[in-house]
Amino acid sequence: MSKRWLIRAALLCVLILLAVLIVTQLVTRDRDPAPREERLTVPEGWRASQVYAAGDKALGLDRGSTERAARKSELKLPAEADGNPEGYLFPATYPVAEDSGARSLLSFMVNTANSTFAESGLGEAAERSGLSVYETVALASIVQAEADTPEDMGRVARVVHNRLDQDMALQMDSTLNYALKRSSLDTSHGDTRIDSPYNTYQRRGLPPTPIGNPGPDALRAVAKPPKGDWLYFVTVRPGDTRFTSDHAEHERNVEEFNRAQREDDSDS
Secondary structure, eight states: OOHHHHHHHHHHHHHHHHHHHHHHHHHHHHSOOOOOOEEEEOOTTOOHHHHHHHHHHHHTOOTTHHHHHHHHSOOOOOGGGTTOOTTOSOOSEEEEOTTOOHHHHHHHHHHHHHHHHHHTTHHHHHHHHTOOHHHHHHHHHHHHHHOSSHHHHHHHHHHHHHHHHTTOOOOOHHHHHHHHTOOOSOOOTTGGGOOOTTOTTTSOSOOSSOSSOOOHHHHHHHHSOOOOOOOEEEEEETTEEEEESOHHHHHHHHHHHHHHHHHHHHHO
């Protein structure tokens, strides 16, 4: 076998390999990359502002993009919401693909909320209480913010219903926190005097919108609250929420809460 033939054979192999590489690169370049899925988890009770910020991060968007999309998107919301999806960004874990957009993600959340509300009997509960579904979602958002356990959520729901029935101001710190864009256990006398439609110390009835996005436990609590005559409650310590219909007893519970707070402050 001559050297010239060996050289020609080697060159032919090189040319074949180059051809294969070129074809492979062309095919790979023209093929769409496989979408990489991520997850966005919305915890129960998150406010819309928190969902927007998490959406921007998950989608790799500029700050404020998801909030702007919420204002511009035609989401399936009740007319009472006036385009504001607060309360309807249902807490769950959502897949976020590379080609996902803010509008599609928000629609997914709102559609999930609507289907969950229907399945949880929220419409029937609203009819029994004389509220609209939207108002019942607002009630559930208060329950979500005010209680930690399913049992306490049911009792808080009953307190809200009892106060509404007696035309009493709800006096919920959670609605003040929403107005003040904070989360705090400390409510001052000055806080209760702020001029806001979310000030349920000064204004009777439910706030004009939900104050967060309630989860399944809060929805169940609102759909089927336990019977009871409670009008007051306070969480003296974590795990120790006290309900009563007696104002004097409530004042004693509040004083115990304040004493516990002072002790915690002195220890820190």
